[in-house]
Amino acid sequence: MKISLVLGALVLVGVTAAISWWLGINHERRREQANIEMVLAMWDGVINRADPDAVMKYIDEDYIQHNPNVRQGREGVLELISLIRNPPPAMVPPGKKTLKKAIAQGDYVVVIWTQPQPDPHNPGETYSGEAFDMFRIANGKVVEHWDDTRKALTPWRR
Template sequence: MGNKEIVLRAMNELFHEKDSEAVERYWHENYQQHNPSMINGHEGLRNLLPFLDADFKWQPGVIVEENNIVITHSLVHGWGPVPVVVVDIFRLEDGKIAEHWDVVQEEVPADKSANGNAMTSFL
């Protein structure tokens, strides 16, 4: 299984299936988190689950894999009151997610953007 497949499975099993045991399967024991609102380690991931909306949905569009780095550009529903567009950067080590960075912004629908383009691309 490639790094991209590991990330996709990890995100699906933890955030869509709400399987807290996915943390041990897919995240490195020394997991480092760079989102300033989250703590390092497995505990931070487990702490998120109770706060996610029941209809939480992470929908990746563009996915880039280069060596041990996977980058996803996604539309996320249920992270907050409005949909957000997220760029997630994952570094994998020993077949597990070892580090994570993200950039998050509120989605602006295409019909309200200056250029008429959607913020996401689902290839």
């Protein structure tokens, strides 16, 4: 009888641990999916629509920007959307990005895009290239951004 009680207790502990592990994994997956959805909504509002309300909703005040063409902080993103709306004559904005894949791990979301790139062999023409953006999320806001952008001849600033 003691052996069956011990085995029953071990089975109960094992089942409880398995359920806890499974619930933890599902919670993390739901959080990561929510982060992806938030980043894609942010991209649409901030980049595609250049909406200042989207900047306020999704971008943290102390936003860290690793793109050398954009200033730090939320104010840098507000300046960027002003340039998206009214680009100065010398600014050559990048081509529009089309979503290919978004993946998340914890607080990080990586978005892979297809984007027209200038063709160095055929001036004035473009080819379809790949680009990426990576975001770090904290407290429901985008707090940090990385991408594959290099310094522009004329930075995206006023």
